[in-house]
Amino acid sequence: MMSGWLRSDGRKGIRNAIVVVYLVECAHHVARRIVDAAADPRVQLIGFPGCYPNDYALGMMKALTTHPNVGGVVLLSLGCESFNREALAANAQQNDRPVETVVIQEAGGTRKAIEAGIAAVARVRNLVDEQAVRVPLNISELVIGTICGGSDGTSGITGNPAVGRAFDTLIDAGAICIFEETGEMIGCEGHMAERAATPQIAEALVASVHKAERYYRAMGYGSFSPGNAEGGLTSQEEKSAGAYAKSGSRPIDGVILPAERAPGPGLYLLDVVPPGDPKFGFPNIVDNAEIGELIACGAHINLFVTGRGSVVGSAISPVVKICANPETFRRMEGDMDIDAGRILEGRATLDEVGKEIVALIEAVAQGQATRSEELGHQEFVLTYKSSAPSGPSCMPNAA
Amino acid sequence: MNPTAIRLSPLDNVAVCCRPIEAGERILVEERELVIDVAVPIGHKVAFVDLKKGDKVRKYGMPIGSVTVDAPAGSWVHLHNMKSDYLPAHMRDAAGDQA
Incomplete structure (x- = not known):
């Protein structure tokens, strides 16, 4: 317990x-x-x-x-x-x-x-x-976020869908799960809308991705780094399709904004892109800015899928590092909590790694240190952003 | 046996490499033999069928961009022969030029 x-x-x-x-x-x-x-x-x-x-x-x-x-x-x-x-x-x-x-x-x-x-x-x-x-703390009382960083062509095949399996299990147990980065959902909005719990949420999901596309177009860059390309990802929509796998398969219960708490159990998209014309620059300058927003939404633990090999942790809430690429895992094992690259080499299935992630969440919730905690990583980034109150259409109980 | 490269959806016209592949290596993907044109790293894509300029590249069963230069089956598929239909991708040197 x-x-x-x-x-x-x-x-x-x-x-x-x-x-x-x-x-x-x-x-x-x-x-x-x-x-x-x-x-x-x-x-x-x-x-x-x-x-x-x-x-x-x-x-x-x-x-x-x-x-x-x-x-x-x-x-x-x-x-x-x-x-x-x-x-x-x-x-x-x-x-x-x-x-x-x-x-x-x-x-x-x-x-x-x-x-x-x-x-x-x-x-x-x-x-x-x-x-x-x-x-006593029940799994249904946990808020779990997920993010991917240093993504490559393995992330979308191993680590991200394994997190998706873990999310399905957690949501079925009554937890709150949050996935993020509307800029990394570009190209996935139609599929997300089909998973929305209500038509209003479907509209909010599509609107949040269209806003992200407009915003990034104005900035001149997508949420796409040179390392993504070196790792075999070629386009924003390819990266998106892989990132989207983190959300699993359950219905999407709403869109929340940074520092806003989910109204009830289920699966939520965190809309990180500010409203209106770009004012203070990129929505989030680096992975830890997004991790900070997930934590501000109440996340107890964040699941971080990396292919190229991120080393970061975070202040306040532990980061669980899920390594998608078996070559990266062998090179950077000391930073990684989960070896999801085994899936690519036929040494584990998605379901097995999904179960491993859920078991590790329970252990970390019970006090076990993650690799980034052991190593003393406590990164934190907070910069300027415009904010707007969330619309009623974003919430599941609206209308 | 563990595959060398896999197609993630039956709709896909590219396969993803599960390990690094040598230039000239012959691999089997779903019983189709592909001769790989250049060394391709893990996680990168190769053409499963002959891709023609203007074709949509499909992975996860979804369009992930358009072919810019014909790429025969077995070709490495990346920034040199396909591009996003949404936002431009950039590399480190290109980012420097634009700064």
């Missing part, structure tokens, strides 16, 4: 992290020194670099600092940046997270702010441990 940390909103965490949050790049160094001094993998660094305000970034940070895997929060502000530290602290407090704020200009500069931050982390960690309540 799994167990989790109970939070005031009823959700349960599989980790109990203390996040140290820099609210502008000017506070990044001080925050990093505080995290380094803690020398505790539970004390993790996240942040936002910009000085200008951004509703999306505030919404993301509110969701991340009250994620079920987060027990407590220390905010690091320079003092003059626009980020609304009071609103962020109040939100954490309302959600029963111990929170402290260190303002570098008020603390008296770098040295004093680092000292104050170290003391704040110690106090917050003590409170988090005093308040910790462990309760």
